[in-house]
Amino acid sequence: MAKLVSKVYGDALFEEALERQEVDALFEEVKSLQAIFVNNQDLAGLLDNPKIGKEEKNGIIQEVFGGRVSETLMGFLTVIVEKGRQKEINAICEYFINTVKEYKKIGVAYVTSAVELKEEQKAQLLGKLLGTTSYQEFEMVYQVDPSIIGGLVIRIGDRVVDSSIKTQIYELRRSLSKLQIS
Numbered sequence: 001m002a003k004l005v006s007k008v009y010g011d012a013l014f015e016e017a018l019e020r021q022e023v024d025a026l027f028e029e030v031k032s033l034q035a036i037f038v039n040n041q042d043l044a045g046l047l048d049n050p051k052i053g054k055e056e057k058n059g060i061i062q063e064v065f066g067g068r069v070s071e072t073l074m075g076f077l078t079v080i081v082e083k084g085r086q087k088e089i090n091a092i093c094e095y096f097i098n099t100v101k102e103y104k105k106i107g108v109a110y111v112t113s114a115v116e117l118k119e120e121q122k123a124q125l126l127g128k129l130l131g132t133t134s135y136q137e138f139e140m141v142y143q144v145d146p147s148i149i150g151g152l153v154i155r156i157g158d159r160v161v162d163s164s165i166k167t168q169i170y171e172l173r174r175s176l177s178k179l180q181i182s
Contacts, residue, residue: 005088010095013076014103022072027100029073033065034093047086057081107135112143112153114164129156 017026037044043064047057061077069077080086101108109129111117117125122140129138133156145153149165 003091005085006091006095009076009080009085009088009092010099013092013096014099016072016076017100020072022070023100023103025070026072027097027104029069030093030096030100033069033073034090034097037089037093044086044089047081047089054081054084057086101139105134105136106139107133107137107156108139108141110141110143110155112145112148112164114144114146114148114150116144117142125152125154129154 013026013030014023017023043060046052046060052060058078058081061074061081065074065077077089080089080092085092100106107129111125122142126138126140129135147166149169151164151166151168152161153164153167154161
């Protein structure tokens with residue numbers, strides 16, 4: 001259900017951003033808004049409190065964000081509160097951000113290596129990803145996991161390229177165990 005809510009509201013905000021030609025501005029605002037709600041659980045809790053009425057919640061939204069966010073985002077926040085969907089604000093923001101990234105052809109690549117990659121290696125990897133995908137830009141998220149022994153594991157969306165030594169050893173063991181069974 002939460003995924004459906006985030007899709008419906010996230011798509012609505014995206015369509016509004018396109019119509020008003022405010023995609024870039026709203027993209028930045030929504031990223032900031034999401035950070036505010038993630039870092040300020042008291043605000044999220046206040047807006048989700050069933051003892052506080054919608055009018056008072058809208059007053060809180062107005063006081064916190066009035067004059068600080070665009071009219072479009074302010075109206076959107078008001079609608080979310082009016083419809084009682086304030087609990088889904090983070091999910092809606094996440095959906096909107098991902099939709100804009102797809103629209104702008106910005107990929108997110110999660111790269112796991114056994115050791116910290118050097119800047120030259122990161123640049124080469126980025127160039128390779130840009131050359132082999134339809135994305136025009138990437139947000140790179142690097143992680144170090146010594147248990148993969150060597151190689152890389154790259155995840156972009158639901159696609160995974162695993163060239164780690166750990167996986168190669170696993171595949172080799174699996175192949176050998178099939179030979180022993182036959």
